[in-house]
Amino acid sequence: xxxxxxxxxxxxxxxxxxxxxxxxxxxxxxxxxxxxxxxxxxxxxxxxxxxxxxxxxxxxxxxxxxxxxxxxxxxxxxxxxxxxxxxxxxxxxxxxxxxxxxxxxxxxxxxxxxxxx
Amino acid sequence: xxxxxxxxxxxxxxxxxxxxxxxxxxxxxxxxxxxxxxxxxxxxxxxxxxxxxxxxxxxxxxxxxxxxxxxxxxxxxxxxxxxxxxxxxxxxxxxxxxxxxxxxxxxxxxxxxxxxxxxxxxxxxxxxxxxxxxxxxxxxxxxxxxxx
Numbered sequence: 300x301x302x303x304x305x306x307x308x309x310x311x312x313x314x315x316x317x318x319x320x321x322x323x324x325x326x327x328x329x330x331x332x333x334x335x336x337x338x339x340x341x342x343x344x345x346x347x348x349x350x351x352x353x354x355x356x357x358x359x360x361x362x363x364x365x366x367x368x369x370x371x372x373x374x375x376x377x378x379x380x381x382x383x384x385x386x387x388x389x390x391x392x393x394x395x396x397x398x399x400x401x402x403x404x405x406x407x408x409x410x411x412x413x414x415x416x
Numbered sequence: 417x418x419x420x421x422x423x424x425x426x427x428x429x430x431x432x433x434x435x436x437x438x439x440x441x442x443x444x445x446x447x448x449x450x451x452x453x454x455x456x457x458x459x460x461x462x463x464x465x466x467x468x469x470x471x472x473x474x475x476x477x478x479x480x481x482x483x484x485x486x487x488x489x490x491x492x493x494x495x496x497x498x499x500x501x502x503x504x505x506x507x508x509x510x511x512x513x514x515x516x517x518x519x520x521x522x523x524x525x526x527x528x529x530x531x532x533x534x535x536x537x538x539x540x541x542x543x544x545x546x547x548x549x550x551x552x553x554x555x556x557x558x559x560x561x562x563x564x
Contacts, residue, residue, distance in 0.1 A: 329467065331555030333505055333549070333557070334507040334512070336510040347505075347551065350464075350467075381505060
């Protein structure tokens with residue numbers, strides 16, 4: 300009987316944790332790229348939130364390397380709005396960069412941008 | 417049942433009832449929590465699915481661009497998809513237009529046109545090519561290369 304109760308408690312705790320991670324506030328949002336530009340010092344992306352909840356862009360990666368957001372500030376994008384995400388860095392004219400934006404709820408947006416000026 | 421010494425206990429019936437109560441409570445809590453979470457998850461999936469479905473059905477294109485010779489543009493867009501659309505943003509050479517005179521946010525029914533009048537965010541020079549991107553409210557893009 301002790302074993303049955305202990306087993307039940309373990310399964311209960313595991314299930315609760317699993318279900319807690321599935322839904323609710325942990326479900327990622329949806330982002331879409333409107334347009335993006337690149338110059339030698341910045342990548343500017345116009346990002347649309349087409350999901351059902353507010354997202355907060357908190358990290359950026361350029362060619363898989365961590366990059367810094369403008370003023371090190373997160374970019375909050377309301378539902379149905381377009382946010383301007385500026386990524387600092389040194390970029391080469393003519394090169395194409397793979398960019399990944401990550402929000403604090405694990406929403407991601409991948410795109411590439413060619414540096415033109 | 418009587419126990420020897422100082423040890424005291426409860427009867428098998430009471431113990432069984434307590435166990436039953438505890439298990440029932442745990443089960444009920446788990447069921448209620450699972451129901452709520454799964455419903456929330458289902459709603460989230462349904463929203464994503466509907467949005468993606470509408471995005472797939474959404475089709476539009478730029479038919480013509482009229483330029484007044486200064487910085488005023490009139491872009492004619494045809495909705496040839498299966499759902500109504502609404503133009504939300506226009507980018508010229510990847511720069512967002514911020515001054516719209518008309519057409520933005522209007523519902524464009526299927527097989528109907530919309531004329532979006534706006535002030536170009538970049539200087540227009542005759543003979544040069546411009547990349548015009550029209551974006552709908554659902555985030556669907558339409559790209560058009562225009563040479564005045």
